[in-house]
Amino acid sequence: MRRVTILWFLVAACLGVALFLVKYEVQDREEKLAALHREILANQEAVHVLEAEWSYLNRPSNLEAMVRRHLDLVPLDTTRLGRIEQLPIRLPSFEEAGTMTAGIREAAAATDDLPAFAPPAPLPRPITISAKVRR
Amino acid sequence: MTDFPQIQAGKSVRLEGVTKQALEIGRNRLILAGCLLTLAFTAVAGRVVELSALRDHNEPTVPTAAADAALQTGRADIVDRNGLLVATSLRTPSLYADPSEVLDPARAARRLTTVLTDLAVPEVEAKLRANRRFVWLKRSLTPHEQYRVNALGIPGLHFMDEWKRIYPQSSLMAHVVGFTDIDDRGISGVERSFDDVLRDGREPLHLSIDLRIQHIVRQELAHQISLFEAIGGTGIVLDVDTGETVAMVSLPDFDPNMAAEMSDDQRFNRATLGVYEMGSTFKIFNTAMALDAGTVTLRDGYDASKPIKIARFTINDFHGENRWLSVAEIFKYSSNIGSVKMAMDVGTERQKEFMGRMGMLQPMSLELPERGYPLVPSPWRPINTMTISFGHGLSVSPMHLAAGVATVVNGGIKRPTTLLKTTGRVLGEEVLKPSTSEVMRKLMRLVVMDGTGRNADAEGYLVGGKTGTAEKAGGGRGYARKSLLSSFVAAFPVNDPKYVILIMVDEPKGQKFSHGYATGGWVAAPAVKRIVERAAPLLGVAPVDMDAPEIRRDLLVDLPDAGGKRLASF
Structure with a gap:
């Protein structure tokens, strides 16, 4: 009888302390x-303000002025x-074309005015497609 | 007490008499108390079961965290079709005073105006002496101003955060977005027409305008206006398949951030509110009407050698050819005489019905409060039929014209114009035969190839269009010879139109380099050319080889010559 009572007292005390701790936690x-x-x-408000500033700084007129000042871009x-179809046939890969590039290099060394790498020239005229019938 | 029996361990005791009675009473009371307690605990247990198991089918409501914090800005943002910010709300401090707390109004007013220099001392002092508990001193201060006012340390001055509408694009979108008043109510433009939506919504409003195109149109229009010393102008780009307005500019414009400082002329939206007699660009509708009604074909023509005299008017040609002209030539050389004869063959009733069908007699369907009502002749007499054939006597807004041309070139389908981004197919109403639309596209290309619109020929983009040079109606009766309205309306690429562009310049003056001309071909067409060249790559329109046989075949026009012999021209 005594032991049981002490046990219950202990349980109650532990629960009390635990409740106290949990409450403050x-x-x-x-x-x-x-x-x-x-x-x-x-932070959301700060982001919002920055978004507004970002779009203010990205005004097309502002961008245009900056491009004029700092870059050599033209309209x-x-x-x-061009179109994809206008691209010339893809050159063979480096390994496949080992002998070919070597040939070009030799030619370049020989004539002294051929570039070591000659970019393929695009087709002179764009390829067009006929207008599709509307509707 | 000796008569109590001796109690011995292991021996049951029988109690008699008074003692027994007392024990009985005690036991009964205990049972009663036990029952009551059991009942009470049963009730509590029942309530616990009800709350935890029956009511919510789960644990009793735990104090949950408030929903994730989200910024409430008072008014939703407006963005362009690519999501770039056009209008937003920012929190700004506003300065108010509680006059009863102000100790020395005169001194406070003097000190305050040293920081807020745009306020006047007497006004501030009067406000600070007012017998109220609240007066606004200044709305929407900058952070720097707020800091300096705080640094003064005047008692009785307070700040209140308010949402202020900010337009980062300043004047670029002025007439489209409009502006709000100081209490965040929409006053004009989209801000007004979508006031309710913007006020309730948190999702941004997507416009159909593309800021990049808008910028290009505004820049080129402004260039032409200053070049020809004009008083204003308007530029519109429409998507012909959806009715979306990709760009809409009216100059002069204003900065909606400083809406209070603008003049009436700046506020006036020439693109939608202004109604004008558009001039020769109306011949697009006149020719389409005649072709659609079947009164003429491309093989027919009219004698345009003599001016038409009616009542006290004489109708003459500007680029006079003085001979028999085919329908294509009437359109190409913009012959008034030929157009009048074409319209007279269609008739007044059918012309009126046609203009109604094209939407020229009602205000536009567009999400703006600023929409002009067309000035329609009443009654519609034969003389009106004659003048309307070349664009006088019926005033419409430039937006009407652009939408009408979109209908003519897109296969004859009329769709409502809109300022909101649309997705998917837009249904329309067929108002022209597809064959009429096809012929009109060829004729518009003819004008740019070797007619009045050669200055609009952007290499590779197949521009087709029509020039217009209208004399503005003067103060009294008659027309002012010197004040012109020069316009060019174009569709590109004309073999499969995607966009319609309209440029209209108000009162351009002839310049030396233009040999004194201020016609649509000189003033508006070059702007259209540059807009097409700059905007087409952004709009995803690929250039084509204009000499390719497929393109030539698409644009071939069968032209009869004066002798009836046919020759092909394109």
Whole structure:
């Protein structure tokens, strides 16, 4: 009888202490959560402001002025546009063409004006397709 | 007490009399108390079971974390078709005062105006002396201003965060997005027409405008306006298959971030609110009408050698050829005489019905509050039929014209124009025969190849279009010879049109390099050419070889010559 009572007292005391600890732990974590939420909101707002600034700095007129100042880009004209079909047949791979490149190099060394690597010239005229019948 | 029996271990005791009675009472009470307690505990247990097992089928509600934090900006963003920001809301501090807390209004006002230099001392002082608990001093301060006001340390001044509408593209999208008032209510443009949606929504509103194209159109239009010393202009790019507005510019424009400082002229949307007599560009509709009605074919023509006299008017040709002209030539040389005769053969009733079908008699279907009502002649007399054939006497907005041309070239299907990004097929109403549309595309190409629109011929992009040079109606009756409205409306690539471009310049003056001309071919066509060249790669339109036999065959026009002998031209 005595032992059982002591056991129950011990259990009750342990539970009391555990409850006390859990309660404070929860309170602590809730505070942390709220702080995190505040931080997330603040960051979202900062991102929002940065997005606005990003699009302000990316105004087409601004980009154009910067390109003019810092780069040598020019507007695209039709001679710079092509189609996949216009590409010449793919050159053989390096191993396959070992003898071929060697030949070009020899020729370059011999004549002194052929480039070591001659890029394939595109076809002179774009290939066109007929207009498809509408609807 | 000696009569109590001796209690001995292991021996049961029988109690009698008073003692027994007392024990009985005690036992009964114990049983009663036990029953009550059992009942109470049963109730508690029942309640626990009910709460935990029956009510929610799970654990009792644990205090859950508030839903993930999400920024509420008061008003949804507006973005272009590629998702670039056009309008957004930012939190800015606003300065207010509680006059009852202000100790020395005169001194406070003087010190405050040294920091906020745009405020006037007497006004601020009057506000600070007011017998109220709340007065606005300045809305939307910059962070720097807020810091300096704080540094003054004047008691009674407070800040309140407010959402302020910001337009990062400043004036580029002015007439499309419009602007809001200080309390975040939409006042014009998309801000007004989608006010409810923007106010409730968190999802950004996707416009059909492409900022890059919009920039190109605005830049080229502004260039032509300054070159020809014009007072304004408008530029529109429409997708012919969906009715989406890819670009819409009206100049002069304004910065919606500083909407309070703009003039009425800047605020006026020439693209949708202004209605104008568009001039020769209307011959697209006139020719399409005659071809669709079947009163003429490309093999027919009219004698355009003599001016038409009706009442006190004389209708003459600007580029006078003074001979018999085929339908294609009437269109190519923009002959007024030929157009009038073509319209008269169709008749007044059918012309009115046709214009209604093309949507020229009602305001546009477009998500803007600024939509002009066409000025329609009433009654519609034969003289109106004559003038409308070459674009006078019926005033429509430039948007009407662009949408109408889109209908003519896209196979004859009328679709509502929109400022919102659309996905998938857009259904429309067939208002022209597909064959009419095909012929019109060829004729528009003819104008650019060797007609009045040669300046619009962008190499490789097959531009087809029509010039227009209208004399603006003067203050009183009649037309002002010197104030012109020069326009060019084009479709490209004309063998399979994707986009319609309209450029209209208001009151251009003839320049030395243009030999004194300020016609659509000189003023608007070069802008269209440059816009096509710059925008086509962005719009995904590939250039073609204009000499390829397939293209030549597509654009072949069967032309009769004056003697009735046919020759092919393209």
